Amino acid sequence: MVAGLSEVLSPSQVLAGSATHRTYDCDAYTVDRSAPTCVVLPESTEEVQAIVRWCNESSVPFTPRGAGTGLSGGAMPALGGVVVSTKKMSRILEVDLPNRCLLAQAGAVNIRLSQAAAPAGLHFAPDPSSQTVSTLGGNINENSGGPHTLKYGVTAQHVLQATMVGCSGEIVVLGSRVANGPESSLLSLIVGSEGTLGIVTEAWVRLTPLPKHVATALVAFPDSSSATQAVVAILEEGVVPAALEMMDFNIMQALRTAFGLEFPEEAGALLLVECDGEEPVNDELDSVLAVCRASGAIDVRVAQDEEERAKLWTARKKGIGAMGRLAPTIVTHDGVIPRTRLPEMLAYVYEKASEIGVGVANLFHAGDGNLHPCFYFDDRVPGTIEKVVAAGEEILRKCLELGGSVTGEHGIGVEKAGVWGHSLSPADRDLQMAVRDVFGVSGLCNPCKVLPDQKGCVEHVKRWRGAAT
Ligand SMILES: Cc1cc2nc3c(=O)[nH]c(=O)nc-3n(C[C@H](O)[C@H](O)[C@H](O)COP(=O)(O)OP(=O)(O)OC[C@H]3O[C@@H](n4cnc5c(N)ncnc54)[C@H](O)[C@@H]3O)c2cc1C
Incomplete structure (x- = not known):
């Protein structure tokens, strides 16, 4: 396999050996593991096409992979074979400011899109908490959300056009650079398809103006129950904050231990609230905070400047990392x-x-x-x-x-393939399978994911589980 792929690419673009197997045997869902035989590092759409064609000719399964931060095992090479990493496809190819859109390769890290657009007062709105690492291709294929999804929507609302190498090696361009173009509906099948319909190599995304005014507060509640009741009450008021994020007592403990962050002694849960807009949003934040107080809030910290705002966000952004201490x-x-x-x-x-x-x-x-x-x-x-x-x-x-x-x-x-599969009616399941057929899914492209259709997948679960120990 290594020799064959080294002829398709260059030998330096093909990784193999035990360190490679161990590195690529799972994503951030570490429960199930399965090692690839090799990992390839293409740099262009054409190289991805050559790999996919080679895999088809050789009957070798292949699994697309971005940064591997996925949390459901999507980038795990379930039946071994080849991992197609977009690591070397990280370029931002064009920034079209007048039309507020940007073209990037699939391996571009999420935050770099916003950084490229920031000088013009624009950003790529989807902001998964993994945004300093996760890639555009991963975001598209998971239809990722993030703290600001509440106001700005998930990735689907921000992707205009994608170039994809289909399961048999054909190059297709779906969607249109012009928002709401006639082909958008086909693009929406790709967004969230978890790498089962092909490998996205580049995409045009929408750029959104950065809000002129932002107000952020961290609100402490005595317990999780009062914090979640406040969330319901805030949205019932008709206010839609840009972000409404919750952290419970155990996250606070982890943050105290890992980063020395301080919270009120009697706090049992925190809500991070952010309001933003073209006009000042202090009144909006005040009405949110009034609802919080009425729901039992015991402490409110409002950021007075950008530095304090970043500090308040630390609690949210470093929460998962801090859990390593637990x-x-x-x-x-x-x-x-x-x-x-x-x-x-x-x-x-x-x-x-x-x-x-x-x-x-x-x-x-x-x-x-x-x-x-x-x-x-x-x-x-x-x-x-x-x-x-x-x-x-x-x-x-x-x-x-x-x-x-x-x-x-x-x-x-x-x-979740098992739980989700069982939750579908037979008619829903048939329709999902029919969509796969439209895209010519062969069983080689990211097998055993979403709707495991090969018999072998069920037996393999045993092999994946606990393979780490
Ligand atoms: C600390 C942490 C915080 C997170 N926060 C959030 C959050 O706030 N919101 C959220 O939605 N998710 C979050 N996630 C989950 C994860 O970061 C997202 O799903 C992210 O979009 C995955 O991107 P990735 O580049 O790591 O993709 P990978 O994990 O490498 O792949 C994800 C899936 O996409 C497929 N794929 C990747 N690239 C391509 C491609 N080019 N073409 C076709 N298929 C491809 C893979 O096969 C796999 O099925 C978080 C994860 C961590 C570890």
Whole structure:
């Protein structure tokens, strides 16, 4: 395989060996692992096409990969074979300021898009918390959200056109540089397809004006329940903040331990609220804070300048990293529910964690009803992984029962393929499979993800699970 691909690319673009296998055997969902035989580093659409053609001719499975920050196992090479990394496809190709759009290669890191547009007062609005690392291709394929999704929407609303190498090696261009062009509906099938319909090589994205006025506050509540009730009350008021993020007591503990951040002693949960707009937003923030106080807030810190604003965001942005201080293994679950059900759902999450004897911390996009229970534990303790996976599935079933869905933004990957597959009606499932057929999915392009259709996938779950230990 290495020899064959070294002829298609140059030998320096083909990685193999034990260090490579270990590095690329999972993404940020570390429960399941499966190593590739080799990793290729193409630099252009044509090189990606040559790789995909070679894989098809040789019947070798291939898995696209951006930065590997995915949280559902999407970039794990489930059946081995080739990982197609976009690491060397990181260029911003064109910034079209008059038309407020930008063309970048799929491996461009999210934040670099905004940095390239910032001098003109523009930015790429989707801002997953992984934005200093995750790539445009990963964002498109997971249809990523972020703290500002509440006001600005998910990635789908910001992608205009994508160039993709399809599963059999054909190059297609979907969508249009002009927003809402006639082909947009086909593009929307690619966004969120988790690398199962082909490999995106470059894309035109929409640039959004940076807000002229921003006001940010960190509000402390005595417990998670009062904080989530405040979220419901704020949105009932008709105010749509740019961000409404929640952190619970265990996240605060991790932040105290890891970074020495200080919070009020009696605080049991925090809400980070941000309002923005073309006109001053102080009145909007004041009305949000009034609702918070009426819901039991015990402390309010309002950022007075950009430096203080960045400090308040530290609590949100460093939360997951800080959890490394709590335990060696973290599994972040992801589900979405109508936000009015948040208090009930969080109570269920705490109950599940205590039932299986592991810790849980919650850090999530509360305004969207998009929860992220982060279970922390030691995966070397026999049986723990299985319990965490089972509890995660129960949480997802609860999301469905409450009228929500099994993913808010992290995708299905291998993690949720079972739960999601079972939640579909036979007619829905057939339609999903028919969409794959339209794109000529062959079973080689990112197999066993989203809708595992090969028999082998089910048997492989056993092989992936716990492969780390
Ligand atoms: C600390 C942390 C915070 C996070 N915060 C958020 C958040 O706020 N919001 C959010 O939505 N997600 C978040 N995530 C999840 C993750 O960062 C996103 O899903 C991100 O978009 C993945 O990008 P990536 O480049 O790492 O993609 P990868 O993990 O490499 O891949 C993700 C999926 O996309 C496919 N893929 C990647 N590139 C391509 C391509 N060019 N063509 C076709 N398929 C491709 C892969 O096969 C895989 O299925 C977070 C993750 C971490 C670790």
